[in-house]
Amino acid sequence: MLFTGSFNTDCPIRQKIREFYRIDENVAVDHILPFAEVNVSARSRAWERARKMVLQIRQDQEGNGAIDALLNEYSLSSEEGVVLMCLAEALLRVPDKHTQDALIRDKISQGQWSSHLGSSDSLFVNASSWGLLITGSMVNYADKRKQDKFGLLKKTIGRLGEPVIRKSMNYAMKIMGKQFVMGETITDATERAATKEQQGYVYSYDMLGEGARTMLDAERYLKSYQDAIEVIGKVALASGKNDPRRVPGISVKLSAIHPRYEFTHKSRVMDEIVPKLKALCLQAKDYNIGLTVDAEESERLDISLDIIEAVFTDTDLGDWQGFGIALQAYQKRALFVVDWLRELTLRTNRRMMVRLVKGAYWDTEIKNAQKDGMSHFPVFTRKSSTDVSYHACANKLLDYRDSIYPQFATHNAYTAATIVELAGEDKQGFEFQCLHGMGDSLYDQIVSQESIQCRIYAPVGHHEDLLAYLVRRLLENGANSSFVNAIVDESQPVESLLADPVEKTQRLKDRYNGQIVMPIDLYRNENKKNLNGLIAARDNSKGIDLTDINEITSLKQALDNWFVENLLNKNDVPNDAEAVKNPANHKEIIGFHRHHSEDDMRVMIDNAEKAFASWSKTPVSERAALLCRIADILERHIEELIALCIKEAGKVAQDGIDEVREAVDFCRYYAARAIEQSADERLEARGVVLCISPWNFPLAIFLGQVAAAIVTGNTVLAKPAEQTGLIALRTIELMKSVGLPKHVVQAVMARGSVVGSTIVPDERVAAVMFTGSTETGTRISQTLAERGGDQVPLIAETGGQNCMIVDSTALPEQVVDDVISSGFQSAGQRCSALRVLFLQEDIADSVIRMLKGALAELHVGNPTKLSTDVGPVIDQKALDALNAHHEYMQTNGTLLYQCDLFGGKEGSEVSDSDGHFFFAPRLYEIESIDVLTKEVFGPCVHVVRFKGTEIEAVIDKVNSTGFGLTMGIHTRIEHRAIEWLSYHGRVMFILTVI
Numbered sequence: 002m003l004f005t006g007s008f009n010t011d012c013p014i015r016q017k018i019r020e021f022y023r024i025d026e027n028v029a030v031d032h033i034l035p036f037a038e039v040n041v042s043a044r045s046r047a048w049e050r051a052r053k054m055v056l057q058i059r060q061d062q063e064g065n066g067a068i069d070a071l072l073n074e075y076s077l078s079s080e081e082g083v084v085l086m087c088l089a090e091a092l093l094r095v096p097d098k099h100t101q102d103a104l105i106r107d108k109i110s111q112g113q114w115s116s117h118l119g120s121s122d123s124l125f126v127n128a129s130s131w132g133l134l135i136t137g138s139m140v141n142y143a144d145k146r147k148q149d150k151f152g153l154l155k156k157t158i159g160r161l162g163e164p165v166i167r168k169s170m171n172y173a174m175k176i177m178g179k180q181f182v183m184g185e186t187i188t189d190a191t192e193r194a195a196t197k198e199q200q201g202y203v204y205s206y207d208m209l210g211e212g213a214r215t216m217l218d219a220e221r222y223l224k225s226y227q228d229a230i231e232v233i234g235k236v237a238l239a240s241g242k243n244d245p246r247r248v249p250g251i252s253v254k255l256s257a258i259h260p261r262y263e264f265t266h267k268s269r270v271m272d273e274i275v276p277k278l279k280a281l282c283l284q285a286k287d288y289n290i291g292l293t294v295d296a297e298e299s300e301r302l303d304i305s306l307d308i309i310e311a312v313f314t315d316t317d318l319g320d321w322q323g324f325g326i327a328l329q330a331y332q333k334r335a336l337f338v339v340d341w342l343r344e345l346t347l348r349t350n351r352r353m354m355v356r357l358v359k360g361a362y363w364d365t366e367i368k369n370a371q372k373d374g375m376s377h378f379p380v381f382t383r384k385s386s387t388d389v390s391y392h393a394c395a396n397k398l399l400d401y402r403d404s405i406y407p408q409f410a411t412h413n414a415y416t417a418a419t420i421v422e423l424a425g426e427d428k429q430g431f432e433f434q435c436l437h438g439m440g441d442s443l444y445d446q447i448v449s450q451e452s453i454q455c456r457i458y459a460p461v462g463h464h465e466d467l468l469a470y471l472v473r474r475l476l477e478n479g480a481n482s483s484f485v486n487a488i489v490d491e492s493q494p495v496e497s498l499l500a501d502p503v504e505k506t507q508r509l510k511d512r513y514n515g516q517i518v519m520p521i522d523l524y525r526n527e528n529k530k531n532l533n534g535l536i537a538a539r540d541n542s543k544g545i546d547l548t549d550i551n552e553i554t555s556l557k558q559a560l561d562n563w564f565v566e567n568l569l570n571k572n573d574v575p576n577d578a579e580a581v582k583n584p585a586n587h588k589e590i591i592g593f594h595r596h597h598s599e600d601d602m603r604v605m606i607d608n609a610e611k612a613f614a615s616w617s618k619t620p621v622s623e624r625a626a627l628l629c630r631i632a633d634i635l636e637r638h639i640e641e642l643i644a645l646c647i648k649e650a651g652k653v654a655q656d657g658i659d660e661v662r663e664a665v666d667f668c669r670y671y672a673a674r675a676i677e678q679s680a681d682e683r684l685e686a687r688g689v690v691l692c693i694s695p696w697n698f699p700l701a702i703f704l705g706q707v708a709a710a711i712v713t714g715n716t717v718l719a720k721p722a723e724q725t726g727l728i729a730l731r732t733i734e735l736m737k738s739v740g741l742p743k744h745v746v747q748a749v750m751a752r753g754s755v756v757g758s759t760i761v762p763d764e765r766v767a768a769v770m771f772t773g774s775t776e777t778g779t780r781i782s783q784t785l786a787e788r789g790g791d792q793v794p795l796i797a798e799t800g801g802q803n804c805m806i807v808d809s810t811a812l813p814e815q816v817v818d819d820v821i822s823s824g825f826q827s828a829g830q831r832c833s834a835l836r837v838l839f840l841q842e843d844i845a846d847s848v849i850r851m852l853k854g855a856l857a858e859l860h861v862g863n864p865t866k867l868s869t870d871v872g873p874v875i876d877q878k879a880l881d882a883l884n885a886h887h888e889y890m891q892t893n894g895t896l897l898y899q900c901d902l903f904g905g906k907e908g909s910e911v912s913d914s915d916g917h918f919f920f921a922p923r924l925y926e927i928e929s930i931d932v933l934t935k936e937v938f939g940p941c942v943h944v945v946r947f948k949g950t951e952i953e954a955v956i957d958k959v960n961s962t963g964f965g966l967t968m969g970i971h972t973r974i975e976h977r978a979i980e981w982l983s984y985h986g987r988v989m990f991i992l993t994v995i
Contacts, residue, residue, distance in 0.1 A: 002560040002647070002865040003654060004267075008550045014341045019303065019550050021334035023370075023377040029333040030386050030512040036336060036393035037503050043422050048499055051418035054446055055495050058414065061442040091810050091973040097843045099949045100809045100974075107974040182209065183437050183459035187229040190461045191236050194249070201448045202455055204249040205293060205356075205434070206233060209462025211814040212256030215854020222257035226281055229461070234288025243289055245323030245354070246406055246432070250291030252327070252458065253281060255305060260858045264304050264548040265867045275311045282312060286321040291354055293325030298362055299332055299379035300548035306341065314349050325354030325408070330391035331363060331380045339397045346404035356408040356434060357394055359387055371520045374544035374662060382514035388416065388502035395420055402430040408456060410434035414443055415499045421451055428453050520544075527673070539673045542665035543636050545658050547867065556654075559640035560865075564648070567591055581727055584651040584873040585863055587916040591648045592727045597751050599759045602718075605747045606765050609689040609716040612744035617686040617714035621679040624712045625672035630739040631708070632668035635661055638735060642700060645728045650699050651873040651918070653864045656827050663701035664732075668708050675712040686714030687794070688767030691760055693753070693781075695772050696875050697830045699725030704732055706770040707746055715767070720749040720756050724875050753777065757784065768794040772832070775799040775936075775964060800936040801965035804837045806955060809844045811971035817851045819969065820942060825859065825922050828871050829940035830879070833967040836937060837930050839955050842946045849944060852924060853898040861921060862903045871900070873918040874939055883920045883939040894927040894943065930958050952977070 010016055021029060039047070095101045184190030187206060194204050208229055213219035229251055237248035256262045259274045278294070285292040294309060296302075313324055328338055339355070346353050366380045381387045391411070398407035399420070409420050412435060424431060428451065435444050437459040444455040506512065518525065523541040546552050569590040574580045579596070583589040597605070616624075635642065639661050646657035678684060690710040694703035703721050710717045721729030726748075733741070733748055749756060757777075760766060761784045769785065771778055778797040785793040805823070807816050823835035840848055864872035874880050890896065900922045922940035927933070930945060937943075947955050959965065970978045 002564065002644075003553060003557040003867045008554060012341070012344075014337055014344060015306070017337045018306070018334045018341060021337060022299075022549055022551075023375055023379055023546070024333055025377060026333070026382060026386070026513040027511065030381070030389065030506060033336055033390050033393045034503065034506065036396055037389045039392070039396075039419060039423065039503070044419070044501060047415070047419040047422040048501070050421065051415040051499050052495055054414040054418060054443060055498055057446055058442040059495075061445075091812075094812070095809050097809055097841075097949050100841070100843070103974050103977065104810050107976050181436075181438050181460060183461050185461075185463050187232045187461050190459060191232055191249070194457075194459070197457065198249075200445075201452075202444075202457055203247065203432075204457050204459050205252050205291070206249065207252040207254075207295070207458060207460045208257075209460050210257060211812075212254065212262070213258065213260045214814055214817050214851055215260055215858065217854050218851070219258050219260055222254075223277060223281075226251065226253055226258070227284060230281065230284045230288065230290070230292075234285070234290055237288055237290045245285075245289055245291040245321075247454070248290055250293060250323065250325070250456075251285065252293045252295050253278070254295045254297065255301070255308065256297055260855070262301065262304075264300060266860075267304055267307075268868065270304060271307065271311065274308055278308060279312050279315055279317070282318060282321070282324060285323055286318060289321070289323065291323040291325050293327055293354060293356055296327040296329045296358065296360070299329075299366055300546075302332065302334070302338075303548070303550060306338070310345060313345060313351070313353065318351070320351065322352040322406075323354065324351070325356060327356040327358055327410075328394065329358055329360035330394050331360035331366075331387040333379065333381065333390075335390055335394050336397065339394050339401070343397075343401045343405065346401075352404055352406060354406045354408055355398060356410055357391065357398060358410045359391055367517060371518060371523050371541075373520070373546070374523075374542050375520050375546055376543070377519075378517075382517040383506070383509075383512065385502040385505045385509075386512060388413075389506050391416065392419065392503065396423065399423055399431065402427065407431040408434050410458065412436070412440040412443065415501070417443065417447060421447070421453065424453075432456055434458055537673075539669035542632070542662035542669075543639075544662055545639070547655060547658075553867070556640060556643070560644050560647070563641050563644040567644075567648075569593070581649060583648050584724075584875055584918045585865075589648065591645075594726045594730065594750050596755075597749055599755065602749060602751065602756070602759045603763075605718055605749065606689060606760065606763055608744040609718055609747060610765050612742065613686070613688055613714075613716045616711070616716055616742060616745050619714070621675050621712070621714070624714065625676050627740055628668040628672040628675075628708055628712050631704075631736050631741075632665040632672075634735050634739050635665050635668070635704075635732075642728070642731070645731060646700065647864050649727050650696065650725050651864055651875060652827065653869050653872055654867060660698065660700050663698070664704040667701065667705035671705075671708045671712050684713070688715060689718065689765055690715045690768045690770060691718050691720065691756075691766050693720045693756070693769070693771045693773065694722060694729070695832075696722035696724040697827065697832070698772075699728040700732060702772050703729050706772070710768075710770065711745055716744065717746045718749050718760060718766075719746055720751070720753070720760075723750075723752060726750055757781065761785065762788060764788065764790075766793070768796070770796045772798045775801075798832065798966070799964070800832045800938065801967075802836050802930060802933060802936060802959070802962045803833060803965060803967045803969075804839060804930070804959050805835050805969035805971065806839045806952070807841060807844070807848065807971040808952065808974065808977070809841045809949060810973035811844070813844065813848050813851055816848055816971050817855050819971070820852060821855050821859070823969065824942040825856075825871055825940045828874050828920070829922070829942075830874060830938060835942055835969065837933065837959075838942055838944045839947055840944055841949050843949060845944070845946045849897060849924075849926075856898050856900055856922060856924060859900055859922060860904055861900050861919060871922055871940060874920050876918060879939065880918045880920055883937070883941070886937050886939075886941065887923065890925050890927075893932050894925040897924040897926050897944065899923045930962060933962075 010019075092101060092104060095104060183204075183206070184193050187208075190206060191204075194202075198204070206229060208222065208225045210222060210225075213222055233249050233251055237243075240248055242248050255274055255278070258277050259270060262270055262274060282292055294305065297305070309326055312318075318324065326342065328335055328342075332338075342353060342355060360380065363380055367378060367382070370378045381390065395407070395409060395416075398405055398409075401407075407430075409417070409431065411417055411420075411433070417433060420431075420433075432454040433444060433447060434456045435441075435458065437457050447453050448455050513519075521541050521543070522538070525538040527538055545556060547556075569580075569592065571580070571590065574590065574593045575595075577595060578593040580590045581592045581594065583591060639658070642661050643654060643657035646652040646660050647654065652660065692703075692706035692710060694706055699722060703719065707717050707719050719729065719733070729748055730750075733746055736746060749760070751759075757780065761769065761781055769781060771781055778795075778799045781797070782795050785795055803823075805820065820835060820838060823833075824838075827834070859870040860866075860868055861871040862869045874883065902919050902921050920939055924942055924944065926944045926946075928945070930943075933943060945955075959968070972978050
């Protein structure tokens with residue numbers, strides 16, 4: 002399962018890199034500290050040099066740096082700073098004036114602009130604050146929601162002022178963008194660079210844009226890199242320097258030249274990215290300029306090293322010395338990557354450029370690790386530890402200057418001064434790098450006084466493509482701990498900016514920053530009290546990192562062993578039993594089960610009723626402790642449960658991991674809530690509870706229902722879906738192994754109709770919990786009502802036409818990511834899956850184009866493979882329903898795109914075309930949501946266009962369907978999302994304001 006062959010390495014350094022991926026932070030820092038140390042005399046000289054630099058920077062900034070002063074005044078620590086960031090990243094992308102006005106009104110009216118008047122000595126900042134204050138009043142006057150508050154004059158001012166405000170705001174955002182973007186075209190950028198180049202600077206150009214979601218995007222980005230290399234190369238040739246270290250170069254993001262640059266698609270990535278990168282390198286070699294592969298998210302590091310090794314060792318590159326890589330010091334394994342690069346350069350006898358950066362995705366890395374339940378973070382949690390890592394890497398790179406050309410990217414004066422000190426007399430064997438628009442004063446000193454080259458990292462592209470870059474820059478430099486932010490704050494003494502990170506870190510007893518919640522402690526602040534005191538915080542469920550080679554190698558072995566041990570043949574299935582077949586390949590029999598008769602069910606009700614007498618009297622603390630033990634044993638058996646999810650339910654590996662984690666979270670959550678509520682004497686157990694769970698969450702919902710019922714003292718008849726009974730039976734076995742008493746939970750293996758006619762009407766059943774179709778839920782409620790007497794509680798979760806509404810302020814790439822995830826993950830077989838996508842017509846064509854391209858990149862096939870994105874639907878009934886819907890759509894909609902099965906090569910996945918339940922994901926366009934008369938439970942998403950002025954009508958349409966479970970909103974207009982949530986209360990929203 003997962004992959005063929007092996008990812009193991011013979012290189013001890015690569016193995017160390019893997020071992021340090023998420024290593025304990027104390028271990029990582031203790032390893033790195035000795036390499037970061039600098040002798041006392043050198044440190045003293047560096048400190049004094051840095052102090053002079055800072056004093057000069059502050060002197061240079063007096064009366065200058067209008068944009069810098071503005072960004073300092075409106076930093077991300079202020080609400081107004083966040084408002085301006087949101088406006089800057091979105092406004093220039095919005096194509097229609099109506100939505101532009103709504104966006105400006107939403108953002109500007111939120112700010113307390115008067116509080117910033119006089120806070121800065123900058124005339125520019127104060128003028129800007131006055132402008133924003135006046136603008137905030139004018140856009141308020143134009144707000145239709147507040148029209149009753151204003152008289153005719155104010156409303157007229159608001160209406161007439163909106164076009165002027167819109168034009169002014171667009172102009173202001175372009176000015177802000179120009180601070181960070183070198184030019185809208187590479188030609189503009191190289192021309193603008195001439196002034197700085199005459200002062201001794203060189204450039205590395207970065208072509209702006211998000212990572213590719215489609216192959217068309219990838220080809221467009223590749224073409225932009227090729228065109229840029231041509232322009233940059235000609236500038237380099239004209240300089241006559243003929244040395245990649247002394248001429249401008251280019252930075253390349255691998256995610257831009259391939260839409261599936263992911264570890265899970267490693268084989269394809271190696272086959273397709275390596276030739277593309279090599280071609281760009283050969284083009285750069287022709288002009289003898291530098292090409293640097295930019296660093297990206299931590300989960301891409303291992304595969305990036307494989308790509309780099311494949312290209313860098315290619316003999317076609319000859320003696321070209323311009324290949325470069327960016328290295329992030331905030332990753333715990335950075336120091337070992339330096340050693341690996343050193344070995345690579347010595348092995349090939351070719352020099353490499355290494356740009357050392359601190360890292361630009363810290364917030365994302367922290368949040369993802371917490372969300373995914375990882376053991377540790379891949380990055381340091383203290384800024385000082387990142388600085389230590391940077392210094393350690395810098396020391397090594399300086400030692401390796403015979404085969405590596407170090408490029409130190411920093412805006413920190415102390416870091417720069419230390420590097421200058423350690424470099425000695427060699428002023429040519431390395432360089433510094435800074436971001437365009439930042440650090441001018443620092444590097445003017447270094448270039449002019451130290452005669453050390455500085456390369457400016459310069460983004461190139463249209464201002465509407467600024468989003469990802471701008472947000473990263475503002476997050477980095479808008480933080481209170483940022484040197485760039487602190488240096489312009491004269492309330493901070495110079496000395497406070499020059500603390501040595503090694504000394505600071507050595508004084509720490511715990512290298513880990515306790516203010517950053519560890520993934521396992523994500524719910525530690527959920528502590529509540531009851532009459533018995535504080536309730537212990539629950540642990541977050543543990544995940545498995547499918548990009549960690551050490552982890553997936555172990556997982557693969559466990560899955561392979563499980564399959565060998567559990568694969569049956571026809572003769573192994575008793576005559577009175579039903580075989581359980583893999584929905585992806587019917588030739589594989591993985592188990593069997595027998596159905597209970599009506600008499601069996603009545604006996605089970607008797608047993609449950611008897612068990613209730615003692616179980617309901619068991620202290621809640623003991624019942625909660627049982628749930629916690631169940632959670633623990635699920636985690637210990639996660640590999641076999643994932644195997645069952647793959648083979649019985651057709652889930653891909655990540656969905657299997659998520660399934661187990663959700664079940665674990667249910668157990669711990671209900672345990673904590675039961676203890677919390679136990680002090681309320683009005684609450685008591687009801688008796689025998691019937692739990693009916695679906696096949697699409699065969700472990701999580703099955704156990705979630707059961708856990709909630711038993712922890713509150715009830716006994717349970719658990720009716721799992723017929724398609725996924727093996728998972729339920731194995732779960733109950735595990736529960737019994739950790740102390741579940743006899744007959745407290747009994748699995749009912751039978752058809753739903755038999756359970757509905759036998760157990761549901763039984764007077765001894767005190768409550769029913771159900772997840773499934775609206776039709777079945779309605780039938781259960783009617784049966785319970787027919788019993789008469791007191792109302793029998795029915796907790797039912799049914800499906801609905803789940804919708805996503807996207808206005809023109811949304812980021813298309815994020816929309817596409819969410820549509821693919823919600824609509825097609827788990828083959829669309831989730832009650833919360835996206836069914837209808839409402840797109841504002843101004844952006845509909847471009848989003849649909851991107852969606853079709855993203856769908857083309859999905860691999861529909863065997864869920865045992867790591868590279869599979871979409872597995873089979875669950876059974877023949879589901880497949881028939883989806884095929885019938887496709888026939889219905891022939892005359893009621895337009896098919897926009899249909900995926901290929903098995904990458905267009907069916908024989909490579911399963912030999913028998915009738916031996917599986919695969920359904921190709923589809924994207925349709927329909928005129929109205931009314932076209933859909935029932936829920937389509939599978940990988941189908943339906944697009945409906947709407948005008949920007951019709952958003953309220955769209956919500957009314959959604960509500961008119963009469964049923965819905967979840968809803969998504971993509972908008973930058975906050976009040977719009979909140980109003981939809983509060984006013985249209987008939988739909989349960991999952992709100993996402995991006």
